[in-house]
Amino acid sequence: MTPSSTVLDSEATQRLLLQNVSWDTYRNLLRDLGDHRSVRLSYDRGILELMSPSFAHENLNRVLNYLVVALARRFKPDFVSAGSTTFAREGTSGVEPASSFYFENAARIRGKKTIDLATDPPPELVIEVDITSPSLRRFSIYAALGVAEIWRYDGSTLDIWHLQPEGRYLQQPQSLSFPVLSEIEATQLLQQAAILPEPQLLDLFDTWARERSK
Template sequence: MLLELKRIYVPPGQRVLLRDVTWQELESILEELGEHRAARIAYDKGILEIMAPLPEHEDNKEIISDLVKALLEELDIEFRCLGSTTFKNQLMAQGIEPDQCFYIKNELTIRGKKRLDLTVDPPPDLALEIDITSRTHPNIYQSLKVPELWRFEKEKLQINILQDGHYIESQESLNFPGLPLIEVITQYLEQSRTAGRNATLKAFRFWVQQSRQQKN
C-alpha cells in the first residue's frame, strides 16, 4: 500500500472505503491490522471497507452475544463462538468480519480447527451484525452461504434466513425454531440497561427453562 494503514485514523462510528484492492493487498492489510483491534472490515470484489464501531455498539454486541450463549447452554446445544473472525473466500473475492458469529449445527465439523477456509470449511451457522446504519453487507453473507443473519439496528432485531441463495426476513430463527426471539432478545437487552447483566441473564435463563417445559 502506498499509504501505510497505521496513518489512517477511522473515528468511532465512521468508515473508510478503499477501491481496487487486490486479494493479495487484502491479505497484507489484514496482517498489518492484526487480529486484536476494534475496527471491522468488509471486502467485496475489490472494495474494502474499514469501520470503527461506537462504544454503545460494543455494549449491544456483548449482551446479545451473552443471551445467545445462554440460550445454547440452556438448550444443551454444543457451539463454538468465533467473534469477529475474518471469513473470506478468494474464489468469490469476498470477505467479512461479523460482530459475532456462532457455529452450531456445524460445530463438530470445525471443532479444534485454528484456521478456517470457506473454500473447504462450512460458514458459521449464525452471524450477528449490530447497528448497521453504515455497514450492511447481506450480499457478502449470502455469497458465503451463511444460513442465518441477525441484524440489530435502532433497537430492533431482524432475523434473515437464507433461501435459494437470498435472505428472506423471518419471524423465527432457523437455529432456535418456535421461540419468539425477535421480541424476547430486544426485551432482555433493554432490561440489562437497568437491571444489570447478571440479573438479566439469570432472568433470561429462567425464561428459556420455562419455554422448554411448556414445549414438553
C-alpha cells in the first residue's frame, strides 16, 4: 500500500504525518537519518510522524530537564538522563520523547551505547512538550513500551499521567517519580521560571527541591 501524507505546519513545530508506512521503512529512515538529525520520529502500526521541534519547544524542554535534575539530585540516589533516545518494540511501534529519565533502573542502563527494549527496561519518566504538536497520539506507544509516567507541558500547564495496570494513562495530581511534586506546584514553578534568566531559574528549582527535602 502506498503511504499517504498530511503536512501539519505551525510557528511551533513542523510535522509530517504519513500513513501506511511499513516497519522496515521506519527502521531504514532511522538508520539513514542517523544520530545527528533534527527530526524526531514516532511510529505506531503503520502511522509515521516526523516532527522538527522549534526553538520554543526545545527551550521549554530544557527548562523541564532542569526541574527533573534538581529534583533527582535531592530525592533519587541515582538517575540517568536518556534524552530523546529512540525507544522501540520490534515490528510495532517506536517513539522519541522530548526527554526521558531512568531512576530505579539507572544502573542497568548506565554505560550502554544502545537500548534494546527486548532486554532493557523502558524509561520511568518521559517528557512531552505540546505547543501545537499533540503528544496524546503517542500515549498508546508509551503504554505499549511500559513507560510508568509522562509529564505533558503545553507552555502554561503541566499534566502528570500514570500508566494503569490495564494499559492506559490516567491524569494524576502528583508525580509518581517525585511524590513531593504536584501538577499545581509544577505549573507554578514553571510559570515563575518562564520570566527568569537561566541561572536564576536553576537556583529557583534547587531551592524548591532543597526545601521539600527537609
